[in-house]
Amino acid sequence: GQQVMQIPQYQHVQEGEDFTTYCNSSTTLSNIQWYKQRPGGHPVFLIQLVKSGEVKKQKRLTFQFGEAKKNSSLHITATQTTDVGTYFCAARYSGGYQKVTFGTGTKLQVIP
Amino acid sequence: NAGVTQTPKFQVLKTGQSMTLQCAQDMNHEYMSWYRQDPGMGLRLIHYSVGAGITDQGEVPNGYNVSRSTTEDFPLRLLSAAPSQTSVYFCASRAPGQGYGYTFGSGTRLTVV
Numbered sequence: 001g002q003q004v005m006q007i008p009q010y011q012h013v014q015e016g017e018d019f020t021t022y023c024n025s026s027t028t029l030s031n032i033q034w035y036k037q038r039p040g041g042h043p044v045f046l047i048q049l050v051k052s053g054e055v056k057k058q059k060r061l062t063f064q065f066g067e068a069k070k071n072s073s074l075h076i077t078a079t080q081t082t083d084v085g086t087y088f089c090a091a092r093y094s095g096g097y098q099k100v101t102f103g104t105g106t107k108l109q110v111i112p
Numbered sequence: 113n114a115g116v117t118q119t120p121k122f123q124v125l126k127t128g129q130s131m132t133l134q135c136a137q138d139m140n141h142e143y144m145s146w147y148r149q150d151p152g153m154g155l156r157l158i159h160y161s162v163g164a165g166i167t168d169q170g171e172v173p174n175g176y177n178v179s180r181s182t183t184e185d186f187p188l189r190l191l192s193a194a195p196s197q198t199s200v201y202f203c204a205s206r207a208p209g210q211g212y213g214y215t216f217g218s219g220t221r222l223t224v225v
Contacts, residue, residue, distance in 0.1 A: 009152070033213050042202060043155070045213025088154060090214075099170065100214070102147070102155040 004091045006103030014111050019076045021106035023089035032072045033090040033100070034063060043088060046074075079110045114138055118203050118217035125193040125224045133188040133220050135203030143206045144186040145170070145214070146178065148199040155202065161186055162208075193224045 005024045013019050023032065031050045035043040047056055049065035049072060056063045062075045076083055089103040119134045137144065145160040157170030159178040167178050175197060177189040186205075190197060200221050204214035 006154075035213070042216040042218050043204075043214070045215070048211055048213060050211075090155075099157060099160065100145075101157070101171075104152065104154040 004089060004101050004103040006089055006106055008106055009104065010107045010109070012109045012111060013079050015081060016078050019079050019083070019108055021074050021087050021089075021108075023072045023091070023103050025070050025091055027070070027093060029069050029072075030092045030094045032065060032092070034072075034074050035088045035090060035102075036085050037088065037105070038085040041085075076108075079108070081110050081112055084108060084110050116203055116205055116215050116217035118201075118220050120220060121218065122221050123223070125190070125222065127193060127195060127224060129193050131190050131193070133190070133201055133203075133222075135186045135188065135217060136184050137186075137203075137205040137215070138184065139205065139207070139215065140183060141205035141215070142183065142208050144180065145204045146176070146186070146188045147202045147204065148172065148197075149202060149219075150199050158188065158201075190222075195224045198222060198224045 007022050033048045034046040037043045047063050052069050053067045054065040060077045064073045086105040086107045088105045090100045092100050116137045142163045146158040147155040149155050156172050158176050159170055161167045161180040164180050164183050167180050180186050200219050202219050203217040206212045206214045
């Protein structure tokens with residue numbers, strides 16, 4: 001089946017450092033979504049990217065969709081302790097109707 | 113507006129027992145899905161539905177059944193529980209169309225002994 005690789009699996013950063021997680025697919029995506037899951041919580045929708053090369057920002061978070069629509073990244077500038085959690089990308093493939101494939105997630109720890 | 117409500121929050125089953133995980137949403141979302149989350153494996157799709165009366169299999173459907181008799185409810189049935197089904201189960205729903213993400217329930221933590 002279609003797979004979405006997400007790296008790194010874990011990331012520890014000092015508070016104030018930047019953080020990036022990457023999502024890669026071997027096939028072209030229809031769109032990609034990003035979610036955040038706090039420890040012990042449930043995934044919460046952050047954003048969706050649809051267009052080739054699209055860049056969206058939410059405060060300190062920058063989301064990018066690759067030109068070939070096969071990869072995406074989430075970058076957090078100047079991390080804060082409130083950024084702790086696991087970040088998932090979720091890919092939708094053309095013709096995939098409503099099936100969304102989640103990446104394995106990147107667990108972010110922020111050291112104060 | 114409660115969003116997506118899952119019950120129970122915790123459950124312990126013995127191998128071979130059956131049970132139903134309940135999921136209800138009050139947002140009139142057409143699309144609903146069940147995921148299981150295991151350490152290091154992200155969220156894997158079990159079953160999904162694009163409307164009342166319509167369901168389909170996801171990546172890991174074996175051992176689970178679903179039905180969608182109403183827009184609001186999407187129960188997940190474990191037919192004969194196995195230790196491999198120990199996991200956290202999330203129900204999610206969303207509105208149709210572009211730009212809408214999934215709203216997740218708070219999850220059911222299931223242990224099969």
